[in-house]
Amino acid sequence: MSGLSYGNRVGHFSTSRPQAIVTNAFLNTPTLAARVIGNAKSFNRKSMLHDIEVTARTQGQWIAGGERLNSAAEDVTIQIEFSRSMYTSPIVDLLTEAMPRQYDNDVDFDTFDYQSAYNQVLQDMSTAAYGFGAGNIMLGLGAIVDDGTNVDSYGGQSRTTYDQLAATYTDWVAAMSLSKLATMHDAVSDSGINEMPTSIFSDFSKFSLYESLLTPTVSHEYSVEPVRGRNAKTSSKELSMGQGFTSLRYRGIPWMRDKACTANTVFMLNENYLDFYGDTKMPKRHAGAYEKISLGKKTIDGFDQPSEFNGFFFRKEMQSYDQLALTGRFVVSGQFYSKNPRRHGQAYNVTSV
Numbered sequence: 001m002s003g004l005s006y007g008n009r010v011g012h013f014s015t016s017r018p019q020a021i022v023t024n025a026f027l028n029t030p031t032l033a034a035r036v037i038g039n040a041k042s043f044n045r046k047s048m049l050h051d052i053e054v055t056a057r058t059q060g061q062w063i064a065g066g067e068r069l070n071s072a073a074e075d076v077t078i079q080i081e082f083s084r085s086m087y088t089s090p091i092v093d094l095l096t097e098a099m100p101r102q103y104d105n106d107v108d109f110d111t112f113d114y115q116s117a118y119n120q121v122l123q124d125m126s127t128a129a130y131g132f133g134a135g136n137i138m139l140g141l142g143a144i145v146d147d148g149t150n151v152d153s154y155g156g157q158s159r160t161t162y163d164q165l166a167a168t169y170t171d172w173v174a175a176m177s178l179s180k181l182a183t184m185h186d187a188v189s190d191s192g193i194n195e196m197p198t199s200i201f202s203d204f205s206k207f208s209l210y211e212s213l214l215t216p217t218v219s220h221e222y223s224v225e226p227v228r229g230r231n232a233k234t235s236s237k238e239l240s241m242g243q244g245f246t247s248l249r250y251r252g253i254p255w256m257r258d259k260a261c262t263a264n265t266v267f268m269l270n271e272n273y274l275d276f277y278g279d280t281k282m283p284k285r286h287a288g289a290y291e292k293i294s295l296g297k298k299t300i301d302g303f304d305q306p307s308e309f310n311g312f313f314f315r316k317e318m319q320s321y322d323q324l325a326l327t328g329r330f331v332v333s334g335q336f337y338s339k340n341p342r343r344h345g346q347a348y349n350v351t352s353v
Contacts, residue, residue, distance in 0.1 A: 031258045032141070032201055033126040036276040036336060038306040043277035043334050047083045050155070050339045054078050054162045078162060080155025080339075084279065085138035087124065087332040091117045093317065095324035121312075121330050126260035129336060141267055144274070144338050145169065145346040154341065168268075168345035176209050176266070176353050181250055184268050184345040194272040195343065200255045201267040202350075207257045209353050211245050264350050270343035278311025278334035290315050290331070310334075 054077065059070040091113055101109055131140035132151060143151040147169040148159035159166045168187045172180055189196050202210075248255040253268075261267070282290045293312035311334035317326040338344060 031122075031126050031129075031260060032256070033122065033129040033260070035199075035271070036129070036274060037125065037278070037310050039271075040276045040278045040307040040309040040311065040334065042309045043084055043279050043311065047081050048277055048335065048337075049079055049081050051077045051079055052157075052162070052164060052339075054164050078157055080157055080165070082139070082155055082277075082335050082337050084277075084333055084335050085133075085136060087121070087128075087138070087330075089117060089121050089124070089330045091317070091328040091330075093326045095326075117330060121332065123260075125332065126258070130260055130262045138335055139337050141269075141344075141346065142262065144336075144341055145267060145269070145344040146341075155337070165341055167341040167343075170345065170347050172266075172347045172350050174349060174351045176206070176213070176347075176350050178213055180347065181268075184347060185251060188268055188270065188343050188345040190343075194270075196270065197253050197268045197343070197345075198271045199269050200250060200253055201258050201261055201269065202255070202265065203259060203261045203263060204257050206261075206264070206266055206350055207248065207255060209350070210248055210250070210255060212353055214245070214248070215243070262348075264348065266347040266350055268345040268347075270340075273340035273343045274338045276311070276334055276336045278307075278309045278332075279313075280309055280311075282313065289318075293330075 055074070057074055057076055059072055059074060061070050063069070093110075093113070128137050129140050130142060131137055132142040133139035143154070145167040146154075146159075147166040149169055152159050154165045157165060168184060170180075170184060185197060281287070281292070290313045293310070293314055294306075294308075311332050313331040313333070315329040315331060317328040319325075320327055
C-alpha cells in the first residue's frame, strides 16, 4: 500500500463496541507516592525552611532561694532547607496520525492519551519516592530514611555532625523476624500521640515473608464446597477452608504493598513527619499556558479527596513550530521530605525469615 503507514496509535482506536472507561488512577493506587501527594501541603515560598532542635538546654536549675539564677542565652537549633524539584512528561499528537483517526475511531483517543500519560507520571513519581534524589530528582526514602551511610547531607546539614537528622538504618542480615521488627519500632518511637510509626511499606515478596511469620497463628473457617462449577461461592452455612491475608498489621500499623518499593527493604514510617509540599499556582507570565490538575473530586474506595496542594499542572497543547504536532506537558512541582527523620526506619538486606 502506498502512502503513510500507521501504527497502533491509530489502528488500536477503532472498535465497533468501545468501552473507554477512564478510572481515577490516583485514588485507586494506595502507594507511598499517592498517599503523600494526596495529603500534600503548600510549597508557598522560594524554599522550605525548618528549625530543628539539636542541643538540650542547660540553664534550668533547682534553687534554695538566694543564689544567682542562670540566665545565659543558648543556641539550640539548626535550620534545614529544601528547594523544589520539577518533573515534566509530554503528550504528543502527530498530525499524520490525527488525520486518519478522525474518520475511523469510536474511542476518544485524546482522553486515552491524556490518562495513559498521567498514569505514567504516577509511576515515575512512585519510583522517585523511594530513591535518593540524585541530580534533579525529588528526594525519596533512600535519602530521607538514612543514617548518613548513603546520604550524609540532609537539608544542607550533616548527619555526621547532627545525629538528630539520622533515621534508623539497619542490616537485617537476610532474615526478617518479629524481634527485629520490635527493635526497629522501639528505635523510631517516642512518647507522645504523634511519635509512633503509622505505616510499613515493602514490596509484595516482603509482605509475604511477614505473612509467613504469622501463619502458625492463623485461625481457619471450614465449610463444604460445591462439587461442580467454577469460582464457586459458598453460603455462610457451608464449610470452607482458606489461608493467607489480604491485609496485615504489626502492632496495629498497616503493612502496605508497593511494587515501587526498594527491593529487599522494609520501611517503617511515621507519616506525621513525612510530607510532599507542592506548588499551587503558576507565575503570572506562565499562568495562561497551564491549568491546575485536580486529582479527584470525591472520595472513592475509602481514599479521601486529594489535597489541592498536589503540585500537578498541565501545559495546554500547542503547535510545535518545527513539526506537524501538538505538544502538551504534565508538570509536577514540589518536594518530598521529612522534618523529623528520626521517626523513620529502614531495614535492608531482607530476603528470608
